[in-house]
Amino acid sequence: MAPPSAVEVEATSDTSAIVVPDPLTINGVPGRRAKSGRLIAGTAAPANSDMFKGHGHGHxxxxxxxxxxxxxxxxxxxxNSLKGAAKYLKTPGLISLGGGLPSSEYFPFEELHIKVPSVGQFSEAETKDSGVLVSAGKYDLIEGNSIYDISVAFNYGQxxxxxxxxxxxxxxxxxxxxxxxxxxxxxxxxxxxxxxxxxxxxxxxxxxxxxxxxxxxxxxxxxxxxxxxxxxxxxxxxxxxxxxxxxxxxxxxxxxxxxxxxxxxxxxxxxxxxxxxxxxxxxxxxxxxxxxxxxxxxxxxxxxxxFLQMQPYTGQNAPPVPPPTSHAAxxxxxxxxxxxxxxxxxxxxxxxxxxxxxxxxxxxxxxxxxxxxxxxxxxxxxxxxxPSGMSQLILFKLLDEHWDHAGYLDWLIHIRLAYTRRRDVILAACEAHLPRDIVSWKPPMAGMFHWLRIDWRKHPLARDRTVTDLEEDIFMASIRHGALVMRGSWFYADNTVKHDTMFFRATYAAAPEDKIQEAIRRFGDAIRESFGLEQAR
Amino acid sequence: MAPPSAVEVEATSDTSAIVVPDPLTINGVPGRRAKSGRLIAGTAAPANSDMFKGHGHGHxxxxxxxxxxxxxxxxxxxxNSLKGAAKYLKTPGLISLGGGLPSSEYFPFEELHIKVPSVGQFSEAETKDSGVLVSAGKYDLIEGNSIYDISVAFNYGQxxxxxxxxxxxxxxxxxxxxxxxxxxxxxxxxxxxxxxxxxxxxxxxxxxxxxxxxxxxxxxxxxxxxxxxxxxxxxxxxxxxxxxxxxxxxxxxxxxxxxxxxxxxxxxxxxxxxxxxxxxxxxxxxxxxxxxxxxxxxxxxxxxxxFLQMQPYTGQNAPPVPPPTSHAAxxxxxxxxxxxxxxxxxxxxxxxxxxxxxxxxxxxxxxxxxxxxxxxxxxxxxxxxxPSGMSQLILFKLLDEHWDHAGYLDWLIHIRLAYTRRRDVILAACEAHLPRDIVSWKPPMAGMFHWLRIDWRKHPLARDRTVTDLEEDIFMASIRHGALVMRGSWFYADNTVKHDTMFFRATYAAAPEDKIQEAIRRFGDAIRESFGLEQAR
CATH class of the missing domain: 3.40.640.10 (Type I PLP-dependent aspartate aminotransferase-like (Major domain))
Incomplete structure (x- = not known):
């Protein structure tokens, strides 16, 4: 039998060397962290993702x-040429008169506390009742209370x-x-x-x-x-x-x-x-x-x-799809x-x-x-x-120390269901209040925006006026009726190109649910007015 | 008598129209604010300095x-074309489905508290003892507790x-x-x-x-x-x-x-x-x-x-200049x-x-x-x-609501004296430990940096080596002796120009005072070593 060619040998040895580990899950995080040992990172310490990734990417x-x-x-x-000096900072016993960083002695901040939701009790009312105060001290790092503190976060960073x-x-x-x-x-x-x-x-x-x-x-x-x-x-x-x-x-x-x-x-x-x-x-x-x-x-x-992907839209009368029952789901x-x-x-x-x-x-x-x-x-x-070190410290306290990955995914599920509810409200309002022969839409599956297509060709002035003029007409009618929606033409990638479609953007993210309903009702009235249709009652 | 020329009349009438008010002082702020009425600014409210300046700039x-x-x-x-829509937001009764801002309902933050120094008790030790917790709630604005809150600061801004x-x-x-x-x-x-x-x-x-x-x-x-x-x-x-x-x-x-x-x-x-x-x-x-x-x-x-301008340097044995006794001073x-x-x-x-x-x-x-x-x-x-709304809220709580302008100036005086002390420490150390015939300096009046000029022409290798080489030699000697100072050549505005001066930059802002002294002592040793001089004892 002929010896395997060099290429084959190489291929064989490569294959044998490949260990494809399971992808990281939230359950794998504590083990990985424990293996790396305690994270020690002081003022403006350089860092990169390689320090935190698994070793399972080699294949x-x-x-x-x-x-x-x-x-x-x-x-x-x-x-940055000054960063060239940073490599000497590791010299044992070195005293640095190098970097022009102020001493944390002169940061007028001693403690920071933020009240945030406990995992699973995410609503505002629940947070008021059962929220937790998470805290950062000025020298938690030195004192062994935390791996991140005010003295580090409030100084210069990277x-x-x-x-x-x-x-x-x-x-x-x-x-x-x-x-x-x-x-x-x-x-x-x-x-x-x-x-x-x-x-x-x-x-x-x-x-x-x-x-x-x-x-x-x-x-x-x-x-x-x-x-x-x-x-x-x-x-x-x-x-x-x-x-x-x-x-x-x-x-x-x-x-x-x-x-x-x-x-x-x-x-x-x-x-x-x-x-x-x-x-x-x-x-x-x-x-x-x-x-x-x-x-x-x-x-x-x-x-x-x-993460504003929502539950599937099942319509007004069908039962909703049950929410995800696990992080994996x-x-x-x-x-x-x-x-x-x-x-x-x-x-x-x-x-x-x-x-x-x-x-x-x-x-x-x-x-x-x-x-x-x-x-x-x-x-x-x-x-x-x-980013602001103040922001980073607040986010770290919430996302890492308090919620951790699992709690954050729970929060995201909470948000998913909240947006699903809001999306369903605006869809119901549109079904109830908009003239369906003029306005059409697809239920959004994600995000904050509902995109309403107007069949402007049915407008009595369609032959005499431009799409832009008619869009403006409807927009102003909507303002008069007390509802602000955004004109589609404001979102043209290239406004030198002629468009023959007309859209309005309505967000369901911001207003309270009853206001969303009322605004859509008013928008419907505005369209009917512009199109010369009889008003709904 | 001839009538005054038009120019004269104009000059006269101009002069009579000019009312030059006194410049604003910290004592004038409450009155000006009271005159303008309560500041009401919600989520992403536009603002500009004209809203807050006095009317005394017309001359x-x-x-x-x-x-x-x-x-x-x-x-x-x-x-920003979308900001064109903002003008309609003032329409009474209007419901906006316009801006894609998330509802504060989904900000997982209910309260923020920061412990900060009381005015006049600015040191870290005093802050621990007598510091004050300043607080922000989520809906302080609506609830009338403050003009700024989490719901506004943690949303989009301008x-x-x-x-x-x-x-x-x-x-x-x-x-x-x-x-x-x-x-x-x-x-x-x-x-x-x-x-x-x-x-x-x-x-x-x-x-x-x-x-x-x-x-x-x-x-x-x-x-x-x-x-x-x-x-x-x-x-x-x-x-x-x-x-x-x-x-x-x-x-x-x-x-x-x-x-x-x-x-x-x-x-x-x-x-x-x-x-x-x-x-x-x-x-x-x-x-x-x-x-x-x-x-x-x-x-x-x-x-x-x-604001890191310091007290005048009086030298080692002269009494210090007394600190400013008023904000005006x-x-x-x-x-x-x-x-x-x-x-x-x-x-x-x-x-x-x-x-x-x-x-x-x-x-x-x-x-x-x-x-x-x-x-x-x-x-x-x-x-x-x-900037980060989290940062802005923390700064507002400290600077406006807690310290106000007067307290902030007191803080700046505190900082002035702290840097004066640090500057004096490094100058004393330089006087004690550096070879004065080779190293010269001016006492800094402000900032964080002491700039040390090296008379490189006295170096035994001055004829054979470039300034840059000698600078590197001294720098590396200093690292070996355990002190990091920055090379002057790292700060050339234009490094294509030939320089025949040599400097090192040492900061007195960061290290504790005893470390500053020790680092300067080591730097002195390094210079003597590089120049082949006898070490100080």
């Missing part, structure tokens, strides 16, 4: 490199955010998404608006186009425009962005006619998209990822509404993220606490490949400097 | 316009920051600086590092030079470099930037030789400059401002150390800011809580003309979104 591929897409700004950004919260974020990301490449990292942001601003500066230059849904988050367009970056809108259906439409745009891109190189950045909100409320199903996400591979796109996956009820299918490391996912904990924290995170996260951190070091 | 000139300096990015930035804290900041700025033009405004930042990043994007474009001290804050250079913006260093003396040197650079600027238009942005740290510790005296500031007018410069006045002991002499509105002053309250707040503010602040806010709306 995965490495992320692609994105050098060919980096802007001049991003590619030329050097390290662009990544503090190790203590970054650990929780990394674990959470691994539990929920388990990215299928090896060198993924998380780093904190001061919110996804800033993350998008920084990502665009990393990947685009003046004159570029990026791709997005044809109706998109207005702030994204407004963030890009002053940089000289335009947005080309991709057609959508009720599952959001159409992969085929994107393929066509890219396959037929004419650099000369467009005056711009072929786009290579996709900005997408896959879940509960703003403004359409559309959620990409699993197959749609796969299709989008496949087209992204075909055209070598880099994807900015903006997911503030990911909850997680598997979520549409998998683009990050979770990102074998190439071509996704920068933006996560946010804004919609599920508090927008005022100005704290979120991105997950991306080592290269992209390293560029992002370097930029953060000379701009945002990472 | 001042209007700021110059800076259109000719705005970058394409800044000039082309449009408003790029300006919240009205409640912006009022305090505007008053503080008026009390301390009383800008001598009419249309000055404050708006919050997430820290001065970010403010500089945003200012550079507002005023510069790729290929530009800005002016700065020849030794400067390394992060400033590193923020500018990836934008393609280089820094031209202006010569310094012990009072920092030399106005004449700046004049010469600008008067002899050769666009062709430099490959860049004449600089029109000056970045300067007037007080306790990093790394040199230099503080511009009053006359120096006037000279710099005059040269800025001559060449129509826009000035970025970065002042994190403004304290304020008049401060060198006036560039902002306070800015009749043209050509200064963007950056203030920060980092050095005097807490760096982890990631909260500061700028003061500039209406035009510049408006551009800044618009940018903040699509990037940073303003």
């Amino acid at each position: 995965k591929p490495m992320a692609h490199r994105w050098d060919h897409y980096l802007s001049h700004e991003a590619a030329s950004r050097k390290g 662009g990544t955010g503090a190790a203590q919260l970054l650990r929780w974020i990394t674990e959470h990301t691994e539990i929920v998404h388990n990215p299928p490449y090896q060198d993924w990292f998380c780093t904190m942001t001061i919110g996804s608006t800033s993350a998008l601003d920084m990502a665009l500066r990393m990947f685009t230059q003046r004159g570029d186009f990026i791709l997005s849904e044809e109706y998109t988050f207005a702030t994204a367009v407004e963030t890009a425009a002053p940089m000289g970056v335009r947005v080309v809108g991709v057609k959508m259906d009720e599952q959001g962005l159409l992969a085929d439409s994107m393929d066509e745009i890219l396959s037929t891109w004419d650099e000369r006619a467009r005056g711009a190189r072929k786009p290579f950045v996709l900005y997408t909100v896959p879940t509960g998209q703003n403004p359409t409320g559309a959620t990409q199903g699993l197959q749609r996400r796969k299709d989008i990822y496949r087209i992204a591979q075909k055209h070598d796109l880099y994807i900015l996956e903006d997911e503030p509404y990911y 909850f997680l598997s009820a979520l549409v998998p993220s683009l990050l979770s299918m990102d074998t190439d490391g071509r996704v920068m996912r933006m996560d946010s606490f804004s919609k599920v904990v508090s927008p005022g924290s100005r704290c979120g995170w991105i997950t991306a490949s080592a290269q992209v996260v390293e560029r992002y951190m370097k930029h953060a070091d000379v701009s945002t400097q990472g | 001042k000139p209007m700021a110059h316009r800076w259109d000719h300096y705005l970058s394409h990015e800044a000039a082309s930035r449009k408003g 790029g300006t920051g919240a009205a409640q804290l912006l009022r305090w900041i505007t008053e503080h700025t008026e009390i301390v600086h009383n800008p001598p033009y009419q249309d000055w405004f404050c708006t919050m930042t997430i820290g001065s590092t970010s403010a500089l990043d945003m200012a550079l994007r507002m005023f510069t474009q790729r290929g530009d030079f800005i002016l700065s001290e020849e030794y400067t804050f390394a992060t400033a250079v590193e923020t500018a470099a990836p934008m393609g913006v280089r820094v031209v260093g202006v010569k310094m003396d012990e009072q920092g930037l030399l106005a004449d040197s700046m004049d010469e650079i600008l008067s002899t600027w050769d666009e062709r030789a430099r490959g860049a238009r004449k600089p029109f942005v000056l970045y300067t740290v007037p007080t306790g400059q990093n790394p040199t510790g230099a503080t511009q005296g009053l006359q120096r500031r006037k000279d710099i401002y005059r040269i800025a007018q001559k060449h129509d410069l826009y000035i970025l006045e970065d002042e994190p150390y403004y 304290f304020l008049s002991a401060l060198v006036p800011s560039l902002l306070s002499m800015d009749t043209d509105g050509r200064v963007m002053r950056m203030d920060s809580f980092s050095k005097v309250v807490s760096p982890g707040s990631r909260c500061g503010w700028i003061t500039a003309s209406a035009q510049v602040v408006e551009r800044y806010m618009k940018h903040a709306d699509v990037s940073t979104q303003g």
Whole structure:
């Protein structure tokens, strides 16, 4: 028998070396933490996700490199020279007169206490009754009371955010998404608006186009425009962005006619998209990822509404679907993220606490490949400097020390059911109060927005006036009737393109439920008035 | 008698119309607030400094316009289209299904308490004993307990920051600086590092030079470099930037030789400059401002150390200067800011809580003309979104509700004396332990940094090795001896220019006092070793 070829031997030995561990679950966290030993991270201690990831990623591929897409700004950004001195700080016995950090002696804060819900008793009324005061002292770290304290959190930090919260974020990301490449990292942001601003500066230059849904988050367009970056809108259906439409745009891109190189950045909100409320199903996400591979796109996956995925809508008279009965059931009820299918490391996912904990924290995170996260951190070091340490300490106390991963998932289930209830209220109101031959909609599966399509061709003035004029007419009628809804045209990805559809966006996230009903009733009256129909009684 | 000329009449009538009120003092604040009535500002309520300024600015000139300096990015930035809908929110009875803000019902925070020092009992030990718990509830605003609460602070805000804290900041700025033009405004930042990043994007474009001290804050250079913006260093003396040197650079600027238009942005740290510790005296500031007018410069006045101005240094054996005995005496002991002499509105002053309250707040503010602040806010709306609401609430509780302006000035006097003590410790240590024929210095009047000049020409290898090599040699010797000080070359504004001076920067802000002494002793040993001198005993 001939000896196996070198290649075969190598393959064999590779295969035998591959140990594919079970993905991390919340139950696996304590064991992993115990193995790593107590986390010790003082003032402005550097940290990265590698310190907190499992060792079970070795069988995965490495992320692609994105050098060919980096802007001049991003590619030329050097390290902070003063940080070069940091490596000497480990010298035993060294006294540093180096970094210009103030002494915590002069922080006028001695203790911090926040009253937060106990796990399972999440409503405001329950929190008043049975909420718990979680506390941070100034020197808890030295005194052994906690791994994070005021003296550390309230001092300067790192662009990544503090190790203590970054650990929780990394674990959470691994539990929920388990990215299928090896060198993924998380780093904190001061919110996804800033993350998008920084990502665009990393990947685009003046004159570029990026791709997005044809109706998109207005702030994204407004963030890009002053940089000289335009947005080309991709057609959508009720599952959001159409992969085929994107393929066509890219396959037929004419650099000369467009005056711009072929786009290579996709900005997408896959879940509960703003403004359409559309959620990409699993197959749609796969299709989008496949087209992204075909055209070598880099994807900015903006997911503030990911955990606002709701229970299926069963209609007014059918019994509701029972809520998830376990953490595993909850997680598997979520549409998998683009990050979770990102074998190439071509996704920068933006996560946010804004919609599920508090927008005022100005704290979120991105997950991306080592290269992209390293560029992002370097930029953060000379701009945002990472999120507020006050916010980070409050979030750490709540999410890590008090709730832990399990309690946080319970909270997310609570939020899921709350939004389901609110969504059902607005749908019932629409069914009751809107003229169905003029207004149509799909029940949103996620997010904060209900997207109402108006059949403007039935308007008596449809032939004489533009869609925009009629949209304005209905909008003003609605204001007169006492209901504010947003005009669809405010969300055009590209307002140089002519649109022949008309939409309004209504949110069910903010107002009390009876006000939502009343506002929809008024909106119905406004439409009837504009269309010259008899008012409902 | 001939009638007075029109000009004379005008002059007379102008003079009679001018009512120059007394500048605002801390005693004037309660009256002004009472006159304006209770501040009511709910979730994401728009606010600006005009709401909080006195009416006594009408006699001042209007700021110059800076259109000719705005970058394409800044000039082309449009408003947020969705904010167009905000004007309808005032319609009585209107129900909004507009803004995608989450309901505070889903913020898992019920109460916040922070223990802070009582006025006059500022030390850590005193705070432990006699500190006060200041508290915020979730619905204090509705319940009439406070004008700011968790439901508002923890929701989305505005790029300006919240009205409640912006009022305090505007008053503080008026009390301390009383800008001598009419249309000055404050708006919050997430820290001065970010403010500089945003200012550079507002005023510069790729290929530009800005002016700065020849030794400067390394992060400033590193923020500018990836934008393609280089820094031209202006010569310094012990009072920092030399106005004449700046004049010469600008008067002899050769666009062709430099490959860049004449600089029109000056970045300067007037007080306790990093790394040199230099503080511009009053006359120096006037000279710099005059040269800025001559060449129509826009000035970025970065002042994190403004309130770290210390008592005069009297030497080891002379009695100390008695501390300020009143708020007025304290304020008049401060060198006036560039902002306070800015009749043209050509200064963007950056203030920060980092050095005097807490760096982890990631909260500061700028003061500039209406035009510049408006551009800044618009940018903040699509990037940073303003500072953390958690930070803002904590700062508001401390600075407005608890300490108020008077207590804050008392705190700043406390900090002044603490830094004086620390500065005196390092100076005594230097006098005791450094070889005076090789190392020389000026006592710093402000800030965190002591700047030590090394007479490298006395080094035995001075003829054979470069300044940089010798600097490295001393640095490594110091590390071996157990003391970290920063190399002066890390702070070059322009490292393409050859330097023939050698400096090290030592901070007295961070380490305990006995450690500062020991580190300086070790640094002295390291210098003697490098220079081949006998060690001190």
